[in-house]
Amino acid sequence: MKLENILTVVTATLFLSIIPIQGAMAASAKDNYRTYCAQCHGLQGNGQGINVKDMSVQPRNHTDTVYMSSRSDQDLFTADKKGGLAINKSVLMPPWGDTLNNQEIHAMVQYLRKLCHCQEGKQ
Numbered sequence: 001m002k003l004e005n006i007l008t009v010v011t012a013t014l015f016l017s018i019i020p021i022q023g024a025m026a027a028s029a030k031d032n033y034r035t036y037c038a039q040c041h042g043l044q045g046n047g048q049g050i051n052v053k054d055m056s057v058q059p060r061n062h063t064d065t066v067y068m069s070s071r072s073d074q075d076l077f078t079a080d081k082k083g084g085l086a087i088n089k090s091v092l093m094p095p096w097g098d099t100l101n102n103q104e105i106h107a108m109v110q111y112l113r114k115l116c117h118c119q120e121g122k123q
Contacts, residue, residue, distance in 0.1 A: 029111035032104060036096060045115035057090040068116035076109045 027035070034043060040055065042048040045062035052059065062068060078086050080100070084093030096105065113119060 027104075029104070029107035032100060032108060033111055036099065037108075040092075045112070055092060057092050059092075060089075062112050062115040063117075065116050065118045068112065069118035069121060072120045073109050073113075076112055077105055080105045080108055 033041075033045070037045075038049055039051045040047075040049040040059040041062055042052075042059075047059045047061035049059060060067070075087050079089065079093060081095060081097040081102075083095035084090040086095070100108065
């Protein structure tokens with residue numbers, strides 16, 4: 001096999017091996033919620049995660065339709081990106097802006113809307 005053909009095969013193999021890695025890195029909002037939020041907010045979003053017993057402030061119940069519909073999508077985005085203090089809430093809510101990109105945070109806001117079965121300003 002000629003050197004040129006070998007280089008073509010190696011380059012193509014390397015290129016194709018990167019594609020599955022990129023797909024794996026793009027986790028769904030539900031997966032991100034389970035990874036980053038469920039420890040405090042619970043797998044179902046009811047505020048009963050495994051860390052609750054050690055927390056001085058109880059985590060938000062994301063299934064509370066009345067409360068969640070009173071928060072704007074921008075509030076939820078800001079809380080996820082910059083942490084609870086950014087919207088005058090608990091310091092225990094960490095900022096995720098260095099972990100999740102804006103697209104992932106917007107997807108998280110939509111996932112929160114699914115958990116509460118609500119939209120901003122509507123029950």
